[in-house]
Amino acid sequence: MSSLASPFSLADVYRARQRLAGRVAHTPLVASASLAERADAPVYLKLETVQPTGSFKLRGATNALAELAGQGVTRVVTASTGNHGRAVAHAARALGIEAAVCMSSLVPENKVLAVAALGARVVITGKSQDDAQLEAQRLVREEGYAFVPPFDDPRVIAGQATIGVEILEALPDAATLVVPLSGGGLFSGVAFAAKAIRPDVAMIGVSMERGAAMHASLAAGEPVLVDELETLADSLGGGIGLDNRHTFAMTRELIDDVVLLDEASIARGIVHAYREERLVVEGAAAVGIAALLDSRIARRDGPIVVVISGANIDIALHQRIVSEHH
Numbered sequence: 411m412s413s414l415a416s417p418f419s420l421a422d423v424y425r426a427r428q429r430l431a432g433r434v435a436h437t438p439l440v441a442s443a444s445l446a447e448r449a450d451a452p453v454y455l456k457l458e459t460v461q462p463t464g465s466f467k468l469r470g471a472t473n474a475l476a477e478l479a480g481q482g483v484t485r486v487v488t489a490s491t492g493n494h495g496r497a498v499a500h501a502a503r504a505l506g507i508e509a510a511v512c513m514s515s516l517v518p519e520n521k522v523l524a525v526a527a528l529g530a531r532v533v534i535t536g537k538s539q540d541d542a543q544l545e546a547q548r549l550v551r552e553e554g555y556a557f558v559p560p561f562d563d564p565r566v567i568a569g570q571a572t573i574g575v576e577i578l579e580a581l582p583d584a585a586t587l588v589v590p591l592s593g594g595g596l597f598s599g600v601a602f603a604a605k606a607i608r609p610d611v612a613m614i615g616v617s618m619e620r621g622a623a624m625h626a627s628l629a630a631g632e633p634v635l636v637d638e639l640e641t642l643a644d645s646l647g648g649g650i651g652l653d654n655r656h657t658f659a660m661t662r663e664l665i666d667d668v669v670l671l672d673e674a675s676i677a678r679g680i681v682h683a684y685r686e687e688r689l690v691v692e693g694a695a696a697v698g699i700a701a702l703l704d705s706r707i708a709r710r711d712g713p714i715v716v717v718i719s720g721a722n723i724d725i726a727l728h729q730r731i732v733s734e735h736h
């Protein structure tokens with residue numbers, strides 16, 4: 411894998427894993443009988459839903475903040491659709507440093523409250539992820555904070571990559587990994603580690619049709635802007651950054667297929683997770699299950715692993731979705 415345009419090595423991923431030990435959950439990998447039957451192959455779910463903040467983002471945030479704290483940094487800031495902000499707040503508190511979190515007014519209230527409850531300074535600004543980003547940059551310029559990006563950062567990507575290591579250790583013959591795809595920190599991290607360990611593993615990224623910035627950028631051959639639209643997969647919203655430095659190149663090199671899903675399909679994924687797997691998952695985390703249910707994952711020999719990326723869905727919304735689908 412030495413030809414890969416990665417800003418870190420597999421050794422960095424193993425170092426990240428040591429840094430995360432005791433701070434972040436080594437999450438369960440559980441077999442799904444109902445999905446195996448539909449896929450006609452063994453299917454396993456990697457449950458990032460059990461992380462203390464309810465999503466995998468705690469891995470990347472903890473890795474980045476541990477490195478920064480080691481360099482003497484005492485204040486960090488981020489702009490986030492929710493789960494990254496929550497992760498930064500949690501990691502900052504655990505490491506004894508200060509966190510500020512900038513978010514747009516589109517972020518669901520449950521996520522805003524969760525960040526505030528973790529003791530972070532919450533800054534609500536504008537109507538898009540880009541507005542929140544500008545405010546975070548202002549805090550860096552004017553108030554001396556260190557910025558922690560949600561995905562386009564080698565330390566963050568290396569943290570998410572520990573998921574790939576855990577999967578391949580538990581299931582060395584995993585043939586296909588299905589990963590939610592937004593800014594690509596999760597995807598490129600998991601894909602980098604998985605392909606470094608097992609080069610012939612197939613890496614499938616799944617996004618929603620409504621505002622799939624990475625898919626549009628891959629199609630254009632460079633980072634492009636897309637309209638930010640409301641979607642059940644709200645944690646997959648937002649752009650990849652026109653000045654993207656790492657995740658676009660890594661995703662382009664490591665991805666074998668991209669699947670885009672409509673809202674009804676994402677809802678079916680949430681409902682299946684609840685009824686058949688007894689899991690509460692958010693829309694962004696349901697996309698892998700939905701892609702399997704819709705037979706959108708190309709058939710290959712060997713086990714399929716679906717990364718279930720987070721649990722942070724508004725409970726009233728979850729109840730409505732489950733009660734509307736029979």
Ligand SMILES: *Cc1c(COP(=O)(O)O)cnc(C)c1O
Pocket residue numbers: 465466467493494560561590591592593594595596597645646692694695719720721
């Ligand atoms: C952030 C997030 C994703 C997407 O991760 P990227 O690194 O931005 O691609 C997927 N699922 C959940 C629950 C998330 O919070």
